Amino acid sequence: SALIDPVFSDRLALLPRSAPPGVARADLPKIDLVLITHNHRDHMDAPSLRLIGDAPLYVVPEGLGSWFRRAGFSRVVELAWWEQRELEGLAVTFVPAQHWSRRGLFDDHTSAWGGYVLEAEGLRVYHSGDTAYFEGFAEIGRRCGPIDAAMLPIGAYEPRWFMRTQHMNPADAVQAFEDLGARRFVAMHWGTFKLTDEPLDLPPQALCEAWAERGLADARREIPAIGQTLRLDR
Template sequence: MTQQPRSTTSTRASAKDAAAHPPLAEPRPPAERRVWPRTFHDRLTAPLPGLKALARFAREGAVRPGPAGLADVPRLPYAPGPLPRVDARTVAVTWAGHASWVVRIGGLTVLTDPVWSRRILGTPPRVTRVGVAWSALPRVDAVVISHNHYDHLDAPTLRRLPRDTPVLVPAGLGRWFHRRRFTRVTELDWWEATEVGGVRFDFVPAHHWSKRTLTDTCRTLWGGWVLTDADARRVYFAGDTGYGHWFGRIGRRYPGIDLALLPIGAYDPRWWLSDVHCDPEEAVRAAQDVGARHMAPMHWGTFVLSAEPVLEPLTRVRAAWQQAGLPRERLWDLPVGASRVLE
């Protein structure tokens, strides 16, 4: 029988589908040793502050809230509880504080940007305690790091881990872990992936930057992670990021994101921080851009990093969610230490 040619309409539809959902990269081998560029400055989506911006910040920039903005510190939501019981078919998250989550997916326990220290370099002590005792953690099966800033990459916390813990990091950051004798370190570029225990980990872009010392600006990459289990359930951990075009691209490339862990704090003054930190309204737009069914706010209420009142990110994200007409039960505005399980 002669095969009939496909119609032009069908061909166009297939091309449109391919453009909307491009094929994912094949997972790269774990702990692969790779050579990276000396700098990732070309990945910036906005220029870093110049001398004029630095001078303005010195004149008028505020890095901490005033007394009124700090008055609500005792009211910051804190409700630690036991980690939920899970199996290989369960997806659950527990907010330890800031950008640190205990993600249970595909039978694995994954830590994101783990910071269990009381304070980090250049910042006052945390205003809420860690929501999960280190002793309460099950065996950690993997750690994902978004970038190398001190509030996301904490050496004292990481020293608590066995050195054979799989660690997934941005391009260029592997050397930091190898110097500390971690043996299973996988570095990825944007849109690359690897697998751990049947769970796929994709490293995705973010609107941010990297720096840990006076001489290493943008020497390592930054980004977020999409975790996908065997049942195609997806958790997106955005790391640190401003708002921009990457969210739409992430949503098209990874359709069906069940939960987006998105930053909502450290945004004031806006003229100084808008390129690298979402405000609450932008975080809600980002959740819509990636097509997430649920959103869990993070990066607020733990360390005082900027000038907005400490409770303002929570009140603003709730108002933005309501204004967007989204179902209230899909905003997981958790207290530090609380958990949720995906149905």
């Protein structure tokens, strides 16, 4: 089993959580891998990582390994963009995103950020991490495809003048999906923390509208409720 950017905390600084974790920490199965997309606190939550503990293998962007080792995690693998490793039965490729990294006041861009393409038993799944829309989606599709399912963010996008260079809106996410050439869209990154100006429940509605405008089949789009189990197959 694997986790990506696990956050179990009830608050992030002054921000309260608006929905409980999809799976309570006590109900998790044995975790073999924890993948981190970047070092922002809503994706790399130190209290949650301490709860998970040192047993899993932690896969982190280039430049973040030292933070994990200082925090007491002994099994850490750093990946650069486009680097692939076979880890715990998964082929893991770290791919670019249009975002940024910073943990403190003076450490801008000292570690990488990105997404992951995961492959096992012929199934290939892409998790973008935080990202704005960028031309790199087409390259990810070319280099890592065919992608069976693309997990793409649809929330935290208003106001656009500020967020457009770091987070996609739902229409951007639909364009990214088409650029990737993926078979199925899985919506993520919405409804948990009120990070930006749009209502928490707006992104799914906006995604459905953008989807319909493109004339895409509803069967190719998934908007899982928080805590819902989704079975992915080829």
